[in-house]
Amino acid sequence: MALRQVAERQAESPAPARLYAIGDLAAELGVTHRALRLYEDQGLLAPRRIGNQRIYSPRDHARLVLVLRGKRLGFSLADIREMLDLYEVDPQHLEQLRATLKKGCARIAALERQQQEIALTLKELREGERLVRDLIRQRESEAGQGRKRRTP
């Protein structure tokens, strides 16, 4: 069965649905096979199978991008899973829609808080930076002045 072949042939094709073997996806986004399988166990990804080999769709690719972003932001896999599930809502069921909306709003609020805290931290660090720059300037000019004053 041409499995890897299919992926490679599709890799050259212009637009139509690219497919990835696990190694391809791992390489492209800089993660290990292990991580991908773990994310699958945790319900973050659900690649199709051919036989028992995983086939990742562009959709899986997109989800993985979100997963990695979530990780960089310090979220747990469980959190990330919840966030991904927000995009999975079934438009038929009003109750589910409402639940999704609620969770989504909570996430948004949390991220806004986080944003505030980052802003605060940045402000402090920048102030520190200014201070240190001043100290450096001062030290440097002292050294210069010292030489000049002693030999006017």
Next chain:
Amino acid sequence: MALRQVAERQAESPAPARLYAIGDLAAELGVTHRALRLYEDQGLLAPRRIGNQRIYSPRDHARLVLVLRGKRLGFSLADIREMLDLYEVDPQHLEQLRATLKKGCARIAALERQQQEIALTLKELREGERLVRDLIRQRESEAGQGRKRRTP
């Protein structure tokens, strides 16, 4: 030795340097004794001692606040330690000043990236929110219309 007493007396006093026993600080900032001792082991805090009991100063309190903020932002204790160390610089040594500046700038850059990613995530989530709201409205009005149309 009046140790806890001192803390309690100072707790009532208006401004002057409040002191905390471990339990006080833990309660006030919502962490456990264990966490405080761990942070100490990792070099994030360095309370004074009286005998072998820890005495936390307002400075320790402030540092702990920063630690907890760092945690909420998803940083490791090691990262947080590095950030705290930025505020500890000795103004005498030019080389150290320069190193501090460099590390500080790196931190700032990292936080700015993080900020971008949060902004992006927020944008996506808000778009999702709008979509879900629309779906809900649609479902609701469908239900209403259904009744009206069937009984004109």
Next chain:
DNA sequence: CCGTAACCTTACCTTAACGTAAGGTAAATG
């Protein structure tokens, strides 16, 4: 058709960041 490269599962190992329990000292309180 044979070897090697990519994939599979299972299972144990590791690190960070605590939780929790055990056993012991100091000290404020009835």
Next chain:
DNA sequence: CATTTACCTTACGTTAAGGTAAGGTTACGG
């Protein structure tokens, strides 16, 4: 003065997020 109460250290347990190793199948290239 006896007893809780707060604190101490030591040490083992736990959870999340993978790393790593072992052993086995599939598929592809020469």
